[in-house]
Amino acid sequence: xxxxxxxxxxxxxxxxxxxxxxxxxxxxxxxxxxxxxxxxxxxxxxxxxxxxxxxxxxxxxxxxxxxxxxxxxxxxxxxxxxxxxxxxxxxxxxxxxxxxxxxxxxxxxxxxxxxxxxxxxxxxxxxxxxxxxxxxxxxxxxxxxxxxxxxxxxxxxxxxxxxxxxxxxxxxxxxxxxxxxxxxxxxxxxxxxxxxxxxxxxxxxxxxxxxxxxxxxxxxxxxxxxxxxxxxxxxxxxxxxxxxxxxxxxxxxxxxxxxxxxxxxxxxxxxxxxxxxxxxxxxxxxxxxxxxxxxxxxxxxxxxxxxxxxxxxxxxxxxxxxxxxxxxxxxxxxxxxxxxxxxxxxxxxxxxxxxxxxxxxxxxxxx
Amino acid sequence: xxxxxxxxxxxxxxxxxxxxxxxxxxxxxxxxxxxxxxxxxxxxxxxxxxxxxxxxxxxxxxxxxxxxxxxxxxxxxxxxxxxxxxxxxxxxxxxxxxxxxxxxxxxxxxxxxxxxxxxxxxxxxxxxxxxxxxxxxxxxxxxxxxxxxxxxxxxxxxxxxxxxxxxxxxxxxxxxxxxxxxxxxxxxxxxxxxxxxxxxxxxxxxxxxxxxxxxxxxxxxxxxxxxxxxxxxxxxxxxxxxxxxxx
Numbered sequence: 365x366x367x368x369x370x371x372x373x374x375x376x377x378x379x380x381x382x383x384x385x386x387x388x389x390x391x392x393x394x395x396x397x398x399x400x401x402x403x404x405x406x407x408x409x410x411x412x413x414x415x416x417x418x419x420x421x422x423x424x425x426x427x428x429x430x431x432x433x434x435x436x437x438x439x440x441x442x443x444x445x446x447x448x449x450x451x452x453x454x455x456x457x458x459x460x461x462x463x464x465x466x467x468x469x470x471x472x473x474x475x476x477x478x479x480x481x482x483x484x485x486x487x488x489x490x491x492x493x494x495x496x497x498x499x500x501x502x503x504x505x506x507x508x509x510x511x512x513x514x515x516x517x518x519x520x521x522x523x524x525x526x527x528x529x530x531x532x533x534x535x536x537x538x539x540x541x542x543x544x545x546x547x548x549x550x551x552x553x554x555x556x557x558x559x560x561x562x563x564x565x566x567x568x569x570x571x572x573x574x575x576x577x578x579x580x581x582x583x584x585x586x587x588x589x590x591x592x593x594x595x596x597x598x599x600x601x602x603x604x605x606x607x608x609x610x611x612x613x614x615x616x617x618x619x620x621x622x623x624x625x626x627x628x629x630x631x632x633x634x635x636x637x638x639x640x641x642x643x644x645x646x647x648x649x650x651x652x653x654x655x656x657x658x659x660x661x662x663x664x665x666x667x668x669x670x671x672x673x674x675x676x677x678x679x680x681x682x683x684x685x686x687x688x689x690x691x692x693x694x695x696x697x698x699x700x701x702x703x704x705x706x707x708x709x710x711x712x713x714x715x716x717x718x719x720x721x722x723x724x725x726x727x728x729x730x731x
Numbered sequence: 732x733x734x735x736x737x738x739x740x741x742x743x744x745x746x747x748x749x750x751x752x753x754x755x756x757x758x759x760x761x762x763x764x765x766x767x768x769x770x771x772x773x774x775x776x777x778x779x780x781x782x783x784x785x786x787x788x789x790x791x792x793x794x795x796x797x798x799x800x801x802x803x804x805x806x807x808x809x810x811x812x813x814x815x816x817x818x819x820x821x822x823x824x825x826x827x828x829x830x831x832x833x834x835x836x837x838x839x840x841x842x843x844x845x846x847x848x849x850x851x852x853x854x855x856x857x858x859x860x861x862x863x864x865x866x867x868x869x870x871x872x873x874x875x876x877x878x879x880x881x882x883x884x885x886x887x888x889x890x891x892x893x894x895x896x897x898x899x900x901x902x903x904x905x906x907x908x909x910x911x912x913x914x915x916x917x918x919x920x921x922x923x924x925x926x927x928x929x930x931x932x933x934x935x936x937x938x939x940x941x942x943x944x945x946x947x948x949x950x951x952x953x954x955x956x957x958x959x960x961x962x963x964x965x966x967x968x969x970x971x972x973x974x975x976x977x978x
Contacts, residue, residue, distance in 0.1 A: 370836030374825065381824050381865075566818025572786050573814040573891075575806065576837045 367576055371584035375558070379588055389554065393546045393596045394603065400538035401608040408436060408494050413460040414443035414452055419468035427480075427506050431462075436498045453485055460484045460495050528613075528697050535608040540692035541665030543600055544685035547593055547623070548630045548659055553651035555589050555634030560647040563638075578727060586631050593627045613699030622695065622709055626688040629712050632719035633684070639726040659685040687711050735762040737889055737920045738783065743792035743801075745778050752778040754943040755792065760922060762888075765915050767934030768924040771971050775943040776924045777893065783922070784814055784891050797888040810838070813882035813890040813919075817897060821878050823867030827858060830866055831881060838885035852880055872903030876910060883914050890914065892923040896930065908933050928964040937963070939970050946970045 379386060415431075417424050431437055443452055443461075452458045463481040465471065472478040482499055484492035528536070559582065562568040571581050597620070604610040612619065633655070641647040660666050662676065663685040669677055680686050687708040694700040702709075738760035745753045753775040760766045770776045781787035783796055785805035794801040797811035814820075821830045828849065835845035853862050856876060866874060875895060883890050892911075896904045908930070911921050923934070931937050931951060938948040947954060947970060951963055958966045 367837055367839065370833055374822070374829070374833050377825055377829060378822075565823075566816050566820055567822060569786070569816050569818070570814060570820045571837070573784050573809060573812070574834075574837045575809045575839065 368580055368584055371576070371580065372587050375584055375588045378558070379592075385554070389550060389592050390595070390599075393542070393550075393600055396546060397539065397542050397600055397603055398607075400542050401535040401604070408491055408498070410438050411436060411459045411491075411495055412440050412457060413437050413462065413495075414440050414449050414458045416444070416446065416449060416461065416463045418466045419464045421467075421469040423469040423472060423478075423510075424464045427464075427503060430502055430506050431499070434498070434502060436495070449483070453483075456485075458485070459491065460499070462499070535604065535610055536693075536697055537665065539600070539604045539608065539610055540689045540696065541663070543597070543623070543692055544626075544663055544665060544689045545656070545659050546596060546600070547627055547688075548633070548655055548685055549651070550596065551589055551593050551627050551630035552634035552637065552655055553648060554592075555586055555631055556637035556641065556647040556651055557644050558585050558589070559635065559638035560641050560644050564643055582635060586635070589634075590627060590631060593630075594624075597623050597627075610696070612696050614695035614701065618702055618705075619692070619695045622688070622691045622705065622712075625709060625712050625716070626684065626691075629684050629688075629716040629719070632716045632723065635723045636719045636726075639723050658683045662686065663689055665689055684712060684715050736760070737762050737797055738766075738794070738922065740783075740794040741792055743779070743782060743794050744790050745775075745782055745787065746790040751943050753782070756940075756945055757792075758938055758945060758948055760889075760920060762920055763915050763918050764936065765911060765921045765923065765934045767931050767937035768922060768940070769928075769931055769937055769967065770924075770940030771974055774940040774971075774974065776940055779940070780891060780893060780922070780924060784812060785809055811888045813885065813887040815878050815882040815890070815892050815895050817894040819871075819874060819878065821866050821874065821881065824865060826865055827853070827862045827869075827877065830877075831884065834881050834884055840885060848884060852884070856880065872899050872906075875899055875903070876907060879907065879910055883919055886917075887919065889920040889922060892921065894924055894926060896925065896927065904930070928962065928967055931963040931967075939967060941971055941974050 379389070413431075415428055417428065428439070432439055437460075440452070440458055443449055443458070446463075449458075449461045449463075453461070461483045463483070465479040465481075468478050468480075480503065482496055484496050486492040559568075562571065562581075568581075572578065601612070601619075605612060634651075637647055637650050637654075641650060658679075662669070662672075662680040662683045664680065665685070669680050669686070672680065691705045691708045691712075694705050736759050738758075740756050740758055742755040742757055743753060744751065744755055756779055768776055768780065778787065782789045782801060783794065785796075785801060785808045789801060796808045799805075799807040799811070801808065822833070825833065831849045831852065832845055835848070840848070853859055856873075858873075858877075861869065861873075866877070869877070879890075879892070879895060882892075896907055899907065904927075911923070911933075915921050923930075925931065934951065936948065936950050937954065938945050939954075940946065947957075947966075949957065954963065954966045955961065958969050960966045960969065
């Protein structure tokens with residue numbers, strides 16, 4: 365026990381004396397969370413659009429007023445012809461254009477049909493989809509208003525409700541994602557580097573010759589990073605509740621308990637990496653390429669897993685962050701209890717066990 | 732020197748696949764002796780040493796270190812020995828005091844014992860003003876002396892030194908050897924590998940390893956007589972001339 369405490373003290377000396385790493389450890393999560401929570405968002409506001417009104421009647425004016433009064437669009441009034449629209453798209457001045465057919469109102473009242481064309485700049489498909497959706501729903505709204513006056517016998521109104529995230533805030537996906545990424549990065553990368561550093565400096569040899577048990581060396585490396593990860597979890601949760609306005613719908617205890625399991629998983633992955641690498645650089649590269657990329661690409665945080673090719677969907681099951689993000693989303697945002705997430709928790713535990721088992725095997729081979 | 736045997740090996744062998752790194756090594760080392768373990772690069776010195784300090788398992792043969800079996804009692808061996816590797820082996824981002832406390836703690840010394848020995852050591856090395864400075868800021872010679880002092884801090888029966896004076900100036904090397912003599916006077920057996928043939932002269936007995944085999948094992952004076960040589964350098968050259976391995 366005394367050996368362990370002496371050794372943990374030493375680890376904290378290492379961490380605290382290395383100001384740069386310290387900044388990364390504590391500062392990175394805050395910066396990431398704020399960047400992903402505020403700056404990177406799928407919400408669209410004040411998009412520049414052009415309207416080519418070939419009819420200029422009461423109905424088209426009504427629709428235009430409605431579009432104007434929404435906060436999503438800014439209408440560029442200088443554009444008055446098809447050629448100008450094309451130019452404006454090419455120069456990137458506008459994201460979307462609306463073209464009303466001539467005699468819009470007449471057509472509508474006589475044949476009950478009128479054409480309205482929406483042209484979107486699909487170089488950014490996500491944004492184009494969002495904008496056309498916004499616009500369609502504005503036009504649908506207007507249509508419902510006139511229909512009410514005309515009393516048509518059959519109309520189907522679709523009413524959409526966005527559950528759990530009514531304002532479609534980006535932070536709802538980014539907070540679980542950042543948690544999954546940061547915890548994995550800090551726990552796995554920093555522990556693997558800390559262990560490999562001893563190998564590289566030759567001090568590991570001294571420790572192996574000493575009466576200190578190898579597993580004690582590893583545990584005392586892991587504990588400081590476990591504590592730092594817990595501090596990070598606290599800052600991330602406090603920031604997301606008080607700064608980003610996210611709710612914690614479910615049980616805070618369950619959220620923290622599953623986070624601790626995830627941290628264990630990441631730590632054991634770090635130990636595994638340390639058993640297969642000999643230099644700090646190699647450990648860092650493996651952690652960054654082997655962990656960061658899959659977490660960003662395959663965890664369902666940046667890109668929906670359901671849209672991926674089957675092979676990638678299968679591969680994504682191997683990424684611990686995927687399961688953790690599901691847990692966080694369910695507990696934090698939907699307020700679901702343990703009865704719905706036990707499967708994910710079990711998967712994380714199984715992964716942790718596997719990583720540890722392989723590490724122990726590899727550690728013995730090395731001795 | 733007395734006749735108590737602290738290291739005894741019997742046909743100790745280490746194979747890596749077909750490659751025999753250490754081939755049937757047999758020797759004895761006595762208590763308080765300074766035992767020089769010489770050999771060219773790749774001769775198998777480090778491999779042999781790793782088997783003795785319990786971090787490499789022998790392929791065959793037998794050995795007892797401080798009375799303990801290298802196969803079954805590695806934990807007991809680890810408590811009875813000290814080790815200084817050729818790579819510098821202290822933590823550079825810890826202070827001198829912290830390094831001492833860390834290694835004292837690892838070897839299970841009590842806090843009061845650590846404190847007592849620490850202040851003695853600092854006074855002996857004349858490091859009162861540097862005790863709270865980071866080890867990384869010390870000159871290499873001081874670091875080496877400190878590393879040796881820490882390797883024998885827990886008063887082991889045997890201390891293993893793997894090329895301890897690499898890159899150190901002659902004066903510091905002389906001081907370093909004074910420390911080795913002192914440890915030997917206190918009954919600590921010193922097992923040292925080295926490249927410097929003048930250092931071999933300081934040893935009570937030396938063994939010379941060539942291609943995984945111990946070619947000679949006598950006192951420096953006997954070796955010189957036997958090979959009709961003026962210095963250990965010449966003895967070594969005669970023996971190592973036929974070596975097939977090496978870099």
